[in-house]
Amino acid sequence: MGRLLELEKVNLHYKSHNTSVQVIKDADLNIESGEKVAIVGKSGSGKTSLIMLIAGLERPTSGKITFDGKVISALSENELADIRRESIGIVFQSFYLIPNYTALENVSLILEINNVQNARKKAADLLSQFGLADRLNHFPTQLSGGEQQRVAIARSMAVMPKLILADEPTGNLDTENSKLISRLLFDYAKQNNSSFILVTHDQGFAAECDRIIKIEDGKIL
Amino acid sequence: MQDFRYAIRDLTRSYKKLSSIIITLFISLFILSLIINLESGLKKELNNNAKILLGGDFEIDTKNQKIDAKFYNDLKSLGIVSSTIEFSTMLTKSLKGGDNTFFIRLKAVDNNYPLYGEILSKPDGGLQRMQSEDNAILVNKKIFETLKLKINDTVYVKQTPFKVVGFLETVPDLGRAILFGDFAVVNIKAFERLNVTALGSFINYEYKVKTDKDFKSDIEKKLKQYPFYKIRLPEEAANNLKRVITNFSEFLSLVSISAMLIAGIGIANTLISFINEKNISIAILKSVGLRSGNIKKIFYIEIFILLFVISIISYACSVISIPGLNHFITNFGITLQTEFNVVNYLIILSTGLLVVSIFCIPTIASIEQIKATSLFRNVFQLTKFQFSLKNILLIAALIIILLSIFLFRSEKTYYTSMYFLFFFMFCAVFYLLSKIVVFILKKIPAVQTLPLRFAIKNIIQERSIFPITVLSLGIGTTLLLTLTLVGYNFKRELQQSIPEIAPDYFFVSIQKNEKDPFTNFLKLKDKNVRFETVPIVAASLTKINNIDPLTYIKSNNDSYWVLERDRRISWSNVPPKDNPIMDGKWFDVNDKSLQISLDAKVAENFGIQLNDKLTLKIYGKEITGRVINFRKVDYRDLSINFVMIINPNFAATIPHEYIATAKFSDPTLFKEVEFVQTFKNISLIKVANYLGKITDLVNKIFIAVVIISSVVVIIGLMVITSAVVVQARLGIYQNLIFKILGLRSSKLIYANLIEFLFTFISIFFIASLFSLFTSEFVVENIFRLNWNIEIVPMLFVLILVGVLTLILIFINTRRFLKPSVYPLVRNE
Ligand SMILES: Nc1ncnc2c1ncn2[C@@H]1O[C@H](COP(=O)(O)OP(=O)(O)OP(=O)(O)O)[C@@H](O)[C@H]1O
Ligand SMILES: [Mg+2]
Numbered sequence A: 001m002g003r004l005l006e007l008e009k010v011n012l013h014y015k016s017h018n019t020s021v022q023v024i025k026d027a028d029l030n031i032e033s034g035e036k037v038a039i040v041g042k043s044g045s046g047k048t049s050l051i052m053l054i055a056g057l058e059r060p061t062s063g064k065i066t067f068d069g070k071v072i073s074a075l076s077e078n079e080l081a082d083i084r085r086e087s088i089g090i091v092f093q094s095f096y097l098i099p100n101y102t103a104l105e106n107v108s109l110i111l112e113i114n115n116v117q118n119a120r121k122k123a124a125d126l127l128s129q130f131g132l133a134d135r136l137n138h139f140p141t142q143l144s145g146g147e148q149q150r151v152a153i154a155r156s157m158a159v160m161p162k163l164i165l166a167d168e169p170t171g172n173l174d175t176e177n178s179k180l181i182s183r184l185l186f187d188y189a190k191q192n193n194s195s196f197i198l199v200t201h202d203q204g205f206a207a208e209c210d211r212i213i214k215i216e217d218g219k220i221l
Numbered sequence B: 001m002q003d004f005r006y007a008i009r010d011l012t013r014s015y016k017k018l019s020s021i022i023i024t025l026f027i028s029l030f031i032l033s034l035i036i037n038l039e040s041g042l043k044k045e046l047n048n049n050a051k052i053l054l055g056g057d058f059e060i061d062t063k064n065q066k067i068d069a070k071f072y073n074d075l076k077s078l079g080i081v082s083s084t085i086e087f088s089t090m091l092t093k094s095l096k097g098g099d100n101t102f103f104i105r106l107k108a109v110d111n112n113y114p115l116y117g118e119i120l121s122k123p124d125g126g127l128q129r130m131q132s133e134d135n136a137i138l139v140n141k142k143i144f145e146t147l148k149l150k151i152n153d154t155v156y157v158k159q160t161p162f163k164v165v166g167f168l169e170t171v172p173d174l175g176r177a178i179l180f181g182d183f184a185v186v187n188i189k190a191f192e193r194l195n196v197t198a199l200g201s202f203i204n205y206e207y208k209v210k211t212d213k214d215f216k217s218d219i220e221k222k223l224k225q226y227p228f229y230k231i232r233l234p235e236e237a238a239n240n241l242k243r244v245i246t247n248f249s250e251f252l253s254l255v256s257i258s259a260m261l262i263a264g265i266g267i268a269n270t271l272i273s274f275i276n277e278k279n280i281s282i283a284i285l286k287s288v289g290l291r292s293g294n295i296k297k298i299f300y301i302e303i304f305i306l307l308f309v310i311s312i313i314s315y316a317c318s319v320i321s322i323p324g325l326n327h328f329i330t331n332f333g334i335t336l337q338t339e340f341n342v343v344n345y346l347i348i349l350s351t352g353l354l355v356v357s358i359f360c361i362p363t364i365a366s367i368e369q370i371k372a373t374s375l376f377r378n379v380f381q382l383t384k385f386q387f388s389l390k391n392i393l394l395i396a397a398l399i400i401i402l403l404s405i406f407l408f409r410s411e412k413t414y415y416t417s418m419y420f421l422f423f424f425m426f427c428a429v430f431y432l433l434s435k436i437v438v439f440i441l442k443k444i445p446a447v448q449t450l451p452l453r454f455a456i457k458n459i460i461q462e463r464s465i466f467p468i469t470v471l472s473l474g475i476g477t478t479l480l481l482t483l484t485l486v487g488y489n490f491k492r493e494l495q496q497s498i499p500e501i502a503p504d505y506f507f508v509s510i511q512k513n514e515k516d517p518f519t520n521f522l523k524l525k526d527k528n529v530r531f532e533t534v535p536i537v538a539a540s541l542t543k544i545n546n547i548d549p550l551t552y553i554k555s556n557n558d559s560y561w562v563l564e565r566d567r568r569i570s571w572s573n574v575p576p577k578d579n580p581i582m583d584g585k586w587f588d589v590n591d592k593s594l595q596i597s598l599d600a601k602v603a604e605n606f607g608i609q610l611n612d613k614l615t616l617k618i619y620g621k622e623i624t625g626r627v628i629n630f631r632k633v634d635y636r637d638l639s640i641n642f643v644m645i646i647n648p649n650f651a652a653t654i655p656h657e658y659i660a661t662a663k664f665s666d667p668t669l670f671k672e673v674e675f676v677q678t679f680k681n682i683s684l685i686k687v688a689n690y691l692g693k694i695t696d697l698v699n700k701i702f703i704a705v706v707i708i709s710s711v712v713v714i715i716g717l718m719v720i721t722s723a724v725v726v727q728a729r730l731g732i733y734q735n736l737i738f739k740i741l742g743l744r745s746s747k748l749i750y751a752n753l754i755e756f757l758f759t760f761i762s763i764f765f766i767a768s769l770f771s772l773f774t775s776e777f778v779v780e781n782i783f784r785l786n787w788n789i790e791i792v793p794m795l796f797v798l799i800l801v802g803v804l805t806l807i808l809i810f811i812n813t814r815r816f817l818k819p820s821v822y823p824l825v826r827n828e
Helices: A047-056 A077-087 A103-113 A119-129 A143-156 A174-190 A205-209 B003-050 B050-054 B069-078 B126-132 B141-146 B188-196 B216-223 B239-277 B277-288 B293-332 B342-369 B391-411 B411-442 B451-461 B465-493 B497-501 B512-525 B601-604 B674-679 B687-740 B747-783 B789-819 B819-828
Strands: A003-016 A021-032 A036-041 A061-069 A090-093 A163-165 A194-200 A211-214 B057-061 B079-092 B101-107 B121-124 B136-140 B153-158 B162-169 B182-187 B203-210 B230-232 B507-508 B529-542 B567-569 B581-584 B593-598 B613-618 B622-631 B644-646 B657-663 B683-686
Touching: A003 A047, A021 A047, A021 A194, A036 A047, A036 A205, A061 B687, A077 A090, A077 B293, A090 A143, A103 A119, A103 A143, A103 B003, A119 A143, A119 B567, A143 A163, A143 A174, A143 B674, A163 A174, A174 A194, B003 B050, B003 B239, B003 B342, B003 B687, B050 B101, B057 B126, B069 B079, B069 B216, B079 B674, B079 B683, B101 B141, B101 B188, B101 B683, B126 B136, B126 B162, B126 B182, B126 B593, B136 B141, B136 B153, B141 B162, B141 B182, B162 B182, B182 B188, B182 B674, B203 B657, B216 B230, B230 B622, B239 B277, B239 B342, B239 B391, B239 B411, B239 B465, B239 B687, B293 B342, B342 B391, B391 B411, B391 B683, B411 B451, B411 B747, B451 B747, B465 B687, B465 B747, B465 B789, B507 B512, B512 B529, B512 B657, B512 B674, B529 B622, B581 B687, B593 B601, B593 B613, B601 B622, B613 B644, B674 B683, B687 B789, B747 B789
Parallel strands: A036 A194, A036 A211, A090 A163, A163 A194, B101 B182, B136 B162, B567 B644, B593 B622
Antiparallel strands: A003 A021, A003 A061, B057 B203, B057 B230, B079 B101, B079 B153, B079 B203, B121 B162, B136 B182, B153 B162, B507 B657, B507 B683, B529 B567, B529 B613, B529 B657, B581 B622, B593 B644, B613 B622
């Protein structure tokens, strides 16, 4: 197992008007390949901010983030986009599927932009594994919340990324659907030896992970 | 390739949201295609028919003189010669008369006529009878119908009876009379019966030759012995008409490119609201690692596919509708053919491409503002136009290319560049105006009235559409007002004010010995008659400062007509009252040499200065004189006007005749028939009839201008709609929250109304001011007419624009206030 992600003394400030909010304070964090990590903490403690930093969507005010051997805090927007495309899958609390693409197209899109052959067939197989074989040609508005989230997870996993980031993926779902979703995440990560970082308020869910990281007022405890 | 596939997929699913782009693009490209096709079609027809319009492979211009017999025989050895005589005269139904007097161009033709083309007449056999019988006449259809003529009825020309053998539809080479005029054709033998004894200045002798030999060198050799004669080739036929067409279509294409530029604003608005609607999709694409550049590329591909398809459709539509326009140009005597011209299409496509790119660059660049982080935070900021330095430079470059295309195509580079200069200046002023209003409103302390507060907030907020609405509505209204003012001035000048000052009659071909009996006759009939009798003689301008002007003044010069054939000139001791002297002094009576007073506009167009030497050829003799002064001449006032007036003590000895105008205190005192019987050789033209023909032409031009301006309005309104839609989307959450909080929707409507009033009042004055200024410039400097404010049409246009805009705003806002918006919100 090699090291996949390393954060060293990462700080994140938000400047608004004349006040500056320190959202992440001196965060140090190591994550190995294949490791499954849960992040827990109170609302406003900085969980989402941390995820965005790791995804390269937000730049640290100071500190160094290394992903898969590359110092991502020093890369350009386009290089970051390339890394996300090939190696990072993201799952959002509000699912966020492309509204005028069908379930199948939402998944195959990511394969196509990575120039994967037979993208549609692979996407269809994946969705079938997620129990959506008869929903392939439905548009997001024609899917239930749980179904939409399964499509979103399928999308994040389609290219077999090294790291999956999920920000409260079950926050909007009932218990039964939550269980199903977490099952899918764990099974898939195991099969592909992917790592994932999961923000969750669900104690049971967190307990299944290899490690639980607590965050309070922007500090990793 | 992959991007192309996404673009197609996206387009097929969301083209409805782009419908306003599709419509604006279609309308503006269609109009532009129509104008360009019409222009090239007309010019092509004129070129194809050049031999028919000229009436031969070449014509010998004898300066209105009868041709030398020896030269005539030489011509015959080259090919078939057709000689015709054309002059203006009158035709009546009976000797006792009545009101049905026609001023006509009578053409006497030999049996070789026409060499090219054909005389179209009805019924069959009429043509043969006209050629063989020596008292037969063919009249044009209008005379035939107005006088309710039947075959074999008798009409009179100069008191001589002629038998009507049919009516003419067209004559191939009608020359000058082509635009408005009644005409009739007789054969040469019949003409001799008329016994025309004029000095010749009103009679045109035309000699045309048809030959398959290479005649040029031969003719040139022969012409050496006849220095007065000139050869005219088919290329020179219909020069006047070509110039009119060029000027008019250039004007229209400028208006249509303005419409396109305004349309560009609408396209940008629609596109940015389209991007905003897709912000989630865009954010997702970014979160899964697609580069901004790729996403932008997809949008560019989509818009260019649209443009490509629409340009083809609109071009095809314009080609299809060309035959429908033939109805409008029957006066020109030509019929347009439908054809697909690749060069024209490429001009349309590249114009569209440039306009679309100019407006899409800052719009599509706004995609960079959409951040994937929004997906975590669940908030989506609306994007705004993005002007980076690189974008601005690119846009500037594209604008320069666009303008160069139009300047390059233009024959009037000066006016075209002035037009663009003003267009962009006005855009800048309106934009600045909106910023000033925002600045002032920001300074105003918070007001109590709720709707007013909302309205002000809407205007001053960061992403307000206020500047765009002011800009597009302002430019659109200015253009429309200007066209309205120009149109109305044009119409008024030609229809209303002129008859008041214009004479009732023109009299031509008054011989020296008839001058006194003629004046006595008029005074006897009406002692308060106002009349003017002036001597005339035909002269041609052969040299300017000893150089033949035809060597350097081209046929696209506005004053080329002065050189084209003989002009009538006059002489006078005093300057004409309505011809103010612009520069120089009136004639020096002590100076016996030739002194010339010249039309100021002609002097400007030819680059003639005071004291320059002009050489005139009068009765074959060349004399050189100096230009002493410039007069401002307004040919449209229908009084007697001359390009050149010379000093009397020089001219008195030249053989001449007179022309006259008369205005009677009571027109019924003057009896046309009695006059015609008394003065057989004097022709009279009733001004009212003549004006009627001009009015007809002006009405057609007016219709064209109105159609084009309505297009500008439609496009302007589409732009406003798109802007309103953008703002409605922006305000939608806000409006909904207000509603949920229990605010009545009437309050929100008030707020919209107030906001609109701010917009409208801001542009009202500036647009009016600009249009007054530009229309005055156009009317006085380009058309050389008098300019007046036309308050009523102006207010009408302003109110119309206001009401239409208001209705549009309400329709669009209501859509977003209805309960059905809730599901819309949930999906977004
Ligand atoms: N753009 C911003 N400007 C200023 N402060 C911000 C900004 N974005 C986030 N914050 C602040 O950063 C802190 C951390 O936010 P973050 O979204 O990371 O919290 P979280 O742990 O994900 O909370 P939750 O569980 O409620 O989602 C919050 O206090 C928030 O107010
Ligand atoms: Mg969060």
